[in-house]
Each structure stands twice: as structure tokens, then as C-alpha cells.
Amino acid sequence: xxxxxxxxxxxxxxxxxxxxxxxxxxxxxxxxxxxxxxxxxxxxxxxxxxxxxxxxxxxxxxxxxxxxxxxxxxxxxxxxxxxxxxxxxxxxxxxxxxxxxxxxxxxxxxxxxxxxxxxxxxxxxxxxxxxxxxxxxxxxxxxxxxxxxxxxxxxxxxxxxxxxxxxxxxxxxxxxxxxxxxxxxxxxxxxxxxxxxxxxxxxxxxxxxxxxxxxxxxxxxxxxxxxxxxxxxxxxxxxxxxxxxxxxxxxxxxxxxxxxxxxxxxxxxxxxxxxxxxxxxxxxxxxxxxxxxxxxxxxxxxxxxxxxxxxxxxxxxxxxxxxxxxxxxxxxxxxxxxxxxxxxxxxxxxxxxxxxxxxxxxxxxxxxxxxxxxxxxxxxxxxxxxxxxxxxxxxxxxxxxxxxxxxxxxxxxxxxxxxxxxxxxxxxxx
Amino acid sequence: xxxxxxxxxxxxxxxxxxxxxxxxxxxxxxxxxxxxxxxxxxxxxxxxxxxxxxxxxxxxxxxxxxxxxxxxxxxxxxxxxxxxxxxxxxxxxxxxxxxxxxxxxxxxxxxxxxxxxxxxxxxxxxxxxxxxxxxxxxxxxxxxxxxxxxxxxxxxxxxxxxxxxxxxxxxxxxxxxxxxxxxxxxxxxxxxxxxxxxxxxxxxxxxxxxxxxxxxxxxxxxxxxxxxxxxxxxxxxxxxxxxxxxxxxxxxxxxxxxxxxxxxxxxx
Numbered sequence: 167x168x169x170x171x172x173x174x175x176x177x178x179x180x181x182x183x184x185x186x187x188x189x190x191x192x193x194x195x196x197x198x199x200x201x202x203x204x205x206x207x208x209x210x211x212x213x214x215x216x217x218x219x220x221x222x223x224x225x226x227x228x229x230x231x232x233x234x235x236x237x238x239x240x241x242x243x244x245x246x247x248x249x250x251x252x253x254x255x256x257x258x259x260x261x262x263x264x265x266x267x268x269x270x271x272x273x274x275x276x277x278x279x280x281x282x283x284x285x286x287x288x289x290x291x292x293x294x295x296x297x298x299x300x301x302x303x304x305x306x307x308x309x310x311x312x313x314x315x316x317x318x319x320x321x322x323x324x325x326x327x328x329x330x331x332x333x334x335x336x337x338x339x340x341x342x343x344x345x346x347x348x349x350x351x352x353x354x355x356x357x358x359x360x361x362x363x364x365x366x367x368x369x370x371x372x373x374x375x376x377x378x379x380x381x382x383x384x385x386x387x388x389x390x391x392x393x394x395x396x397x398x399x400x401x402x403x404x405x406x407x408x409x410x411x412x413x414x415x416x417x418x419x420x421x422x423x424x425x426x427x428x429x430x431x432x433x434x435x436x437x438x439x440x441x442x443x444x445x446x447x448x449x450x451x452x453x454x455x456x457x458x459x460x461x462x463x464x465x466x467x468x469x470x471x472x473x474x475x476x477x478x479x480x481x482x483x484x485x486x487x488x489x490x491x492x493x494x495x496x497x498x499x500x501x502x503x504x505x506x507x508x509x510x511x512x513x514x515x516x517x518x519x520x521x522x523x524x525x526x527x528x529x530x531x532x533x534x535x536x537x538x539x540x541x542x543x544x545x546x547x548x549x550x551x552x553x554x555x556x557x558x559x560x561x562x563x564x565x566x567x568x569x570x571x572x573x574x575x576x577x578x579x580x581x582x583x584x585x586x587x588x589x590x591x592x593x594x595x596x
Numbered sequence: 597x598x599x600x601x602x603x604x605x606x607x608x609x610x611x612x613x614x615x616x617x618x619x620x621x622x623x624x625x626x627x628x629x630x631x632x633x634x635x636x637x638x639x640x641x642x643x644x645x646x647x648x649x650x651x652x653x654x655x656x657x658x659x660x661x662x663x664x665x666x667x668x669x670x671x672x673x674x675x676x677x678x679x680x681x682x683x684x685x686x687x688x689x690x691x692x693x694x695x696x697x698x699x700x701x702x703x704x705x706x707x708x709x710x711x712x713x714x715x716x717x718x719x720x721x722x723x724x725x726x727x728x729x730x731x732x733x734x735x736x737x738x739x740x741x742x743x744x745x746x747x748x749x750x751x752x753x754x755x756x757x758x759x760x761x762x763x764x765x766x767x768x769x770x771x772x773x774x775x776x777x778x779x780x781x782x783x784x785x786x787x788x789x790x791x792x793x794x795x796x797x798x799x800x801x802x803x804x805x806x807x808x809x810x811x812x813x814x815x816x817x818x819x820x821x822x823x824x825x826x827x828x829x830x831x832x833x834x835x836x837x838x839x840x841x842x843x844x845x846x847x848x849x850x851x852x853x854x855x856x857x858x859x860x861x862x863x864x
Contacts (some may be wrong), residue, residue: 173754177642206613206663208722217837225806226844228693231617231739275623279644290645292633306626313624321802323624324617324739325809328802336803498803572646581616 173556173568189556192474196518201575202546214535219245219526220331221506226522227325228529229537232275232581234325235268236314237279237537243511245331249502249524256392256495259488262324264319265389265513266481270353271312271323271479273436274472276579277364278305279446281471284573285367301363307479311353314483314524333499338424343489350489351368353482361475364380365458366499373465377429378438379543381514387446387480388439390513395442396474398429405510407521413538418485424543431546434518435578436473437464450484451476467551467577474579504530515540518583541580548578598654598679598726600637605654605753608640610674612667613694613722617642617739619659621644625742628729632746638754655752657745661687661694661852663722677727684745686738688847689723695722698845699853708858710812722845733758738809739843741794765789766806769797778805779797784827785838790816811843818852 173189210229211248214222227234227242240263246253278301279291288294295302313323318338320326328335333347381388394410395401402410410538413424426432442464444452455462455476458543464473508526512521518540525533559567599605609619622629639649656678658814662668675681677695686692690710725731732752735745750756751804766788772778778800787808788800794810820840827846839849 206667208613208663209697213693213696213700219832221837225693228615228617231615231620234615234617275620279623283646289647290638292630292638292645296628309626310624311846321798323623327804328805330804362776462787594776 169550173248173564173571175568175572177247183307187552187575188554189571191556191560194444194560196553196557199549199556201549201552211535211537214524214532216449217532219249219502219524219530219532221279222524222532223329223331224325224327224539229539230581232272233443233515233517233520234264235262235329235521236513238326238329238425239265239511240511240515240520240537242329242331242510243513243528244522244524246502247511248507248524249331249505251500251502252334252494253333253500256493257337257498259492260319260334260337262327262389263485263488264316264329267312267315267319268480269312269516270478270485271309271316273278273478273581274309274312277360277471278302278309278476279408280579281474282364284338284569284576285471303471304359308353308360308448311349311482312523314349315346319340330499331548332502333495333497334500337494338492338497340492343492345488347489348579350482350486353558354479354486356448356497357479358450361454361472361479364471364475367471369466369468370408371466372466372468374554376437376441376465377389377432378441379426379432379434379443379519380438381512381519382443383446385446387443387448388514394512394519396426397438397442400426404512404521407510407512408523411538411543413542423545424538425546431469432543432551432570432579433547434540434543435470436477436516436518437467437470437515438518440464440476442475442530447476448480451480454479467574470493470577470579470583504528517541517544519543519581539581541578544578544580548575548580551577598838600639604635604637606637606639606649606651607749607753608653608656608674608678609638609643609649609655610640610658610670611643612671612688612725613663614660614685614692615688616643616659616757618688620743621739621742622657622684628746632749632753643699653678655680655682655749657682657684657749658688658725659684661691661722661724662692663719665719668719668728671725671728675778680732681725681729682735682745682748682752683725683731683734683782684735684740686736686809686811686842687722689734689736690723690843691722693844695845696840698722699840699857722850724846729815729861736792736794736810741810744784744794752808762793764793765796765813766791766793766800766810768807769793769795770800773797773801779801779828783830785825785830785834785837787841789821790818808841810844816831816848818848 171191175187188200188204222241223238228238229237283290283294316323316326321328362437381392382395383392410427411424412427458462458472506526507526510523512519520540522539554576639653656674683689689715711824733748735748744759747759751758775797784805788806788807790812791806791808792810799806822835838852
């Protein structure tokens, strides 16, 4: 083996956005791991300054076409905190279903189109349709169910237009939801079958140590509300986020990297939510997890494909319940008046915790804004995982190593549009 | 060869500065996409596949605006490798929401977001694809309208007819659908009169003003609409912000905003 080896992936495939990977090995020791995000910066925090609070949800939606609802929800909750708004319980329920629709779409996409090809050894889902036609068709239908939830409640699946500070522009009629209700009943069965299928995929024996961070709510699986907790004992209100987490800029990346101040790298997303909130999953999802061999704990990042599928089942179960109990609210939104102040919100995007902070002036114009997406929070942990994987597998042939590194990255479903907002792989030996 | 050895035309999908939403919109139409791919080869689409066939390509779909020196170079390579080039969405067509920085000092913007701005490589402006290379068709929307896009893709891959074009505004769609006028009813800025029809008056159907996702139609006249807004008593600041949206850098809004900024500078 050469004394110095460089693994370089120029544009990592099947992730959201663009990035590259550089790993340097010298004298059989990993010297450096850099996940370079080369998504060009788009300066959202800068051009939000001077905008009226009512314009913010539509603007931040454009940060990410995969999780627009997440950005809309984090911004709306932060702004409503400033404006002193209390929303109607039915509006709250609809927001939750809309957000879960985005989770379902994102998870079904990642499980079937981005992640599964790694386990079955194909380059993409198109190849997979030849060997797994039924599984792929089911996955596509689940994904469609996700975007139809978003279309019915939000107007369209990418950059929904129906959400606003205070509620919705127009609330759906009960009759509008009948078709979704029937399809969610199918969705529960389909998600169960998906869990049974993905739990038979070949998983390496590989456990990581994580500090998991997610929201926690007393009665619900975390989505829009709750306290911020971690597996290392952190338990804080959202407003204390910046006291406990720091964002740092690193060379060669347009994404800022986050860490827990006292300790270092941490992980947000489905694995974190699952490990910290297992008892809040729908009973049917808990049972399916146990049948898949996960008793409330999962530290194997490759198995995140099972966890996403378990969340998909939870999504269908909970959305079904919420829509069956829906009554049209008297008003689709509460009126809001400008007020100066500061607001903080964390919500659970499909990929994990998404922090938004705003300060408004007395006219309701944005004085300052800060947005910390899940991928920026996970980047340190992804690099640590790659560091360990390469260190333990130095004798692995080049092409296999490259493929495994890419898979390691995809385990975390990174979204680079958000993190600057990611990646393709080239393997080079010096 | 723009075709594979089996005679299938090669399709490539490229991303520049953007949110990935247009590519996702394409993936959201899996059935049409899979049907299309039985007769064409997906030669490059990193978000969906790790396989990569070399060019030339029969058709390249391009998402996003040009905002770095690397991108300005890459788009010329994409053009050179493609028989036809079709852009998807508002960023590619007008520079996108991120083009709002074109009216300010990009250096100032970088320092708001990044503590060490020197590490960040960016051009001063986010610009449309058509400012860099010849574009064969611009598919509109934020996100792109997939029905139109699939038709356009079939047209350039298989020689089927292009979608019909018109110069109708969103207002025409509101009237057709019987949606009552949001601008007059609510006394708020609505981009509908200037905006190219194509979304089926989505926002007005949800009881809100058009945000102008599909961009200015031909002969759009911002000054006339502004006068109308003033008559409705809409505050000046609100009027100024209305043009600084998803298509701020598309003409005629670009020139309009630059003129307005020059007036503000003079009065200071």
C-alpha cells in the first residue's frame, strides 16, 4: 500500500444538493476527512433583513425544495411567538399533518430512491425496478401519498402556498380529506410491508456512539413543539439553543458546522428522534420496530433505513387519526398585528432539528435572522463516522472503499441545499 | 453521440445555485418519468443515480442560477455538450430569490451569514442561465410546472410538439375559474396582472395574492400596476417590496427596481 492515499469523491450522488469528499491517509493513519459542501451560498439571512414578517414563510421555503414545510413551520412558530399568537387546535392539527406529509415524502424518497440502491447493489432506483418491482412501486405510491397530503393541505408539494403566520389562507372542507383518509389506511399497510422488507437488507455489524439531540413533547412524537433534549442529559427550552450549541465556519465548506458547546459532535434526525422518543411512537409503529429487531434503541447508522420506515408508519397512523377527527375551524387564521421582539423556534424537519431565530422591529420588519439546518448540525458527526470507517478498513480495495464512504454519507440523508446549504465521489491515490 | 448505442437519446440533469425543488418536482412525476425513461437514457442526474454517461447529450435540463465563477465555466461546458438546453424554474430563468443580493453589496451579505467571508467563493451577482449561454426553452415556475416540463422534454427528445404558448396573465385564469379579485377585495399587492399564466391561479384560489412564481409575461408594465396600487392606498414600502420577490432580477422588474433605488439614492 502506498504511504499516502487520498480518497476523493468529486460529486457525491443520490443526496440532496452538491458536495464532495476528501479523505487523506498517511502511514496507515487517517490524517483528514473533509466533507466539502460546494453548494453556492444564497445569503437568506441577509436578504430577509427589512422584509415584513408576513413574507418570511414564502421566502424561507425557497431554502430547500425537499423540506419547504420545515422552513415554513420553524419560521412561523418563531414569528408567532413574537406576535403573541395562539392558533386554533384544528389549525395546529392540520399543520402537523402537512408537516408529516413532508416527512413521508422525504422518507419514502430516501428509503427507496436514494438509500436502498446501496443495499441491493444498483446505481439507482431505475435499475432496482428490474429486481424489486413491487417494493419500488409501493415506495413510489407512499411518496405520492406524502406529496398529495401536501397538495391538499398546502396547495402544492414543493413550496406549498397555503401556510401563513396565524394559520392557513384557506382551510380544507371535511369532504376534501375523504380521499386522503382512504389512502392513509392503505399507507399503514404499505409502510408495514416496507419495514418488513428493509429489515431483511444486509446490515454490517456497526455501532456508533452518538449524542442524540431532538425535541421532546410530553404527549406526542416530536414535530413542531417541545423541549430540546439529548441522550447526554441536555434538557432546555428552544430559546436557550444558542447558549448550548455553537456554529463554526470551516475552510472549504459553504456550510457552517455545529457542535454541543461542552462536548462536541452530535446527531439530529430520525435516529435521534427514535432513540429519544420511542415511547411516543404510535403503538403499531412500536410493535413493528420490535418485530424488526429494534427495541427502542438503534446506534447503527445503516439501519436508519428501518427507522425512516418506522416513522413512515407512524406518520400514516397519526395523520389518519388527525384527519378523521378534523372539524373545519371557524377561521382559517388568526389576525396578527406587528410587534417588536425576538422569537426562537426549533421544529423537527425530516432530517432533524431546524432552528430559526428572528428579531422584528415595531413595524414588523425583520431586523435579524438566523437559520441552522439539520445537515449543518450533523456534518461533524458524519465526518467522525467516515474517519472511523476508513481507519478500521484501510486494506479495503479502492472502489469498495469509495462506495462504502458514499453509503456512510447517505446513511445520514444529508441535504446540502439546506446546509448552505452537498456531494459526489472520486477516488484518487497519490 | 447524443444517443446510446441502443439508439436511446441521452438526457442529463444539472444543478446550479438553487433549492433542488425543480429536480424534486421532476422526481414527483415518477410514472411519467419512468415511462419517458423506457425510450430515453438518463445519462446524468446525480440526485437520482450514481451512474454517469459521458456527453454529448440530446437534452440537458438545467436547474438554478449562476452565482460562482466555477458555475459560469460549467454552464458553458454543459451547453457545449448538449444539443438542446432547457432551463427549469425561476432561478435559472431570472436569477432566483438569491438574486436579491444583486441590488446590494454581496460582500455585505457574506459577512451577515459567514463570520469569515474570505473563505466563501461567490460572484457579486446571481444571474439567469440565458445571460451566459443560449437557452432553447425556459420552463417557468417556482417550482417548475412538471406537466409543461414533461411535454418540453418529450418534444426535444422525441420530436413531439412543444406546449402551446400564450401571453395571458394570471388574472385571465382567475376570471375563468370564477375567483374573485384578491387585489380589489383585500386592497393588497397582487402580482397576477403582470405574471405569466401557467399555475391555474393557484394562490388566488387559496384566497391569497399571486406571488409571481411564473415570472413576468411579455410586455408586463410594472409602472401601470404600481399606479393602481397607489390608488388603492397601498403603502410605498409594500409596493417596493412586491417587485423584490422570486423574479426581482428578471426584466422588466430588474430595471424597475434599479430605477427606484436610484431615486432613493438621489433623495438621500
